[in-house]
Amino acid sequence: MRICAVICCLFLLSFSKAQGQELTRILFILDASNSMNANWGPQTRIEAAKELLIKTVDSLNGSANLQIALRVYGHQSPITATYQDCNDTKLEVPFGPDNFLKVRNKIKTILAKGTTPIARSLEAAASDFPDTNARNIIILITDGLEACDNDPCVIAKKLHDKGVKVTPFVIGLGLDLSYLEQFKCIGSYSEAETKEAFSNVLKTVISKAVINTTVQINLNNINKVPNETDVTMFLYKAGTKQLMYTFVHTLNRQGNPDTLTMDPAYKYDLVVNTIPKVYKNNISIIKNTHNIIPADCPQGFIKLRFTNATDPYQVLSRIYTKTDPLTLNTQLVGSTDKYLIGTYEMEILTLPRIYHTINVTQSATETIDLPAPGQFTYSATKMVVAQIFVVNTNGTLDWVCNLDQVNLKGLIFLQPGKYRLVYRQKQLKSTIYTIEKEFRIQSNKTTSINL
Secondary structure: OOOOOOEEEEEEEEOOOOOOOOOEEEEEEEEOEHHHHOEEOOEEHHHHHHHHHHHHHHHHOOOOOEEEEEEEEOOOOOOOOOOOOOOOEEEEEOOOOOOHHHHHHHHHHOOOOEOOOHHHHHHHHOOOOOOOOOEEEEEEEEOOOOOOOOOHHHHHHHHHHOOOOOOOEEEEOOOOOHHHHHHOOOOEEEEOOOHHHHHHHHHHHHHHHHHOOEEEEEEEOOOOOOOOOOOEEEEEEOOOOOEEEEEEOOEOOOOOEOEEOOOOOOEEEEEEOOOOOEEEEEEEOOOOOEEEEEEEOOEEEEEEEEOOOOOOOOOEEEEEEOOEEEEEEEEEOOOEEEEEOEEEEEEEOOOOOEEEEEEEOOOOEEEEEEOOOEEEEEEOOOOEEEEEEEEOOOOOEEEEEEOOOOOOEEEEEEOOEEEEEEEEEOOOOOHHHOEEEEEEEOOOOEEEEEO
16 A cells, blocks of 8 residues: 655756856656545645645746746556556646746646656656756656656666766655655655645745755754754844744754755844854855855753652743853753753752752753652641741751741642741731741651641
């Protein structure tokens, strides 16, 4: 059973390094095999593919120095239990000036019925281009693997052996995309599990094809290896607060930073939203080439946990640096978060407060273990003025918190240890009514006092 997906392969068949080369030709190859009649949400796959392809053609109409053509396979001969036509591939609309309407109208008439001769379509497509004096591109839209006897990887190698440079982008759609590993010989790819996602990815592929300017943002570790990822990046117009692009940094299936498209007409300021942030300003994008933007973002982890908690205590910590008391992050005990390598100060908002100095190193996890708190409950017959102090091992006292002067009852979570409660009834206007009571707190247990 063939796994459902939509794969969009972008093949750069011929690329001239001459800056004067302006003409771009895009050949769309549409899969019209019988499996494209399967449902994909409220539509069939062929209906969705045709709709998105028509929108793409419409968006390209009027573009300067651009020609398009259309090849279709699987649309002429119905597939049966005993027969499949592996030669069912045809150039329906050849390249020519201003043929966008012809391509659009032909797409509307396509019916899905046959098999999936991907390799033969790619091999035939090499002859669809009038010459190699242009940027010749193929965009293949299909829902499955090769169904005939040829191997697309072999065809890609033949093209390469003939001096045709192949640089594809593969976009898959479906829940189980493990079979896409077989396309690794053709090029990189990424998933698009919804129609909206596929539409966005197709726009990106078209943008890469037409603009011919790509960007790769390398988030480098301490060894200058670009394997840091999964963080939001903002790109502003240089020197302004005008946000131009927002990306979540991603490593592709080959473990390399994903390829982006950005307008080369501007300079940019990059903000990488690590903790703390990384800034890189006045970045230039060179047109008609692949740009690499390096940013040093070596990171490690801080993990906070209670070692013996029987309840899910919600306790926050505050992360800052010794040179700047401004809060960098608030992290919940029981969680792990990522930080740039370096030394940090931590204030854990327990009662009493717990302080740590933490050294974060590359890719390592610094774990802070805490004993679980206990519960202190109190009740009074009349309002009291009261404060709780922790009794240190050397006998000194440190203030912990004040009791509520409005309510007669209360509950406070305290860290294990010895405490002293100092209070008097609020209505008694003499210091001699001061009372002291000592108590001990144990993890996960309740200590109660009547005032």
